[in-house]
Amino acid sequence: MAENSSSTPPGTPPEDSRPRPQYGELAPEGWSWTPAPDERTLATPPAPGRSAVPEKAVRPVGTAPAWDRPVTLSLLVLGLLSTLFAVSMLRVITESIQMLHTQLDLGAYEPDPSVAWLVTAGIVGVSLVWLATATGAVLLLVRGKRAFYLPLIGAVVSVVVFVAFTGAVLATDPTLLNDPNLMDVYGQL
Template identity: 35%
Template structure:
């Protein structure tokens, strides 16, 4: 028997007596709903682990997910939040002082316009005599009135600017009130000490 005849006999034996190809072994596992079963010998490597490929070399799997970023540190509280209460108190005091200053500036302006009558009332109560207004008294009263109103306007504007900037402003009306009081004393002293009747009264008191 030649080699070709022996090969044909082996092929026929492998195919069977009827010449049909041999049947594949029956898979007793239930048919999967999606896809197919993995071939025998295949294993699933977790991501990041090495697995050998067909050539025997190791290959890396999918890279591990990046680490979650560290939580950001809480922001420090704003300076305005911690200073909210002092600013509220300062604003309340400033507004109250400005209201009182407005009343004071108005009363002082009216008093300067009625200065001759006020001086005569004091003279009558103290027994000084009769007051004779000087020729320049109306001009002095007008200058004093304009000064008081301008002073209050400056105090009001400066206070608003400081409050908007978040700075302490309560001392501005106090300073304006002190300046207004000093100006009133100076104007009144000029009127009294330039009046001849009042000078005669002082001379009489000094001689007595």
């Protein structure tokens, strides 16, 4: 007892360094458990049968919050509408330049041969940006990941593509770009 008095204060039980028992491993030898008759009936699972309520589809478990799916889908719909607007603007850009020539008395507008290719490439480019954005966002949503940021990035890229191709088409018309009356009509740019 004298050797324990220095390591533990008097009145406290000695510390047990053995691991906690699990699954009856400290039961006396030869002991086995047999359930009572009423416990046997409770332990048997009910027979599998058809339930009246169909099981829900298993939804992937991810880290995305509940608001991410509707926000992402709303942004994709808004992006589709914006893409359709950009495509329609690119389709009528030659008529718009002709209207500017008429307003500024610059004569008839003769589009450069590369304008048709630039307009087509702009339409395809803006459409592909939206398609890639929608595909990526849907794949992220299916995996249960956060995806709202992908339509936002796609919108920025789409605006850059639209402005680049619109500027390229306008750059093919030196008559409009070199007109000194352009600033008088539209003010300081």
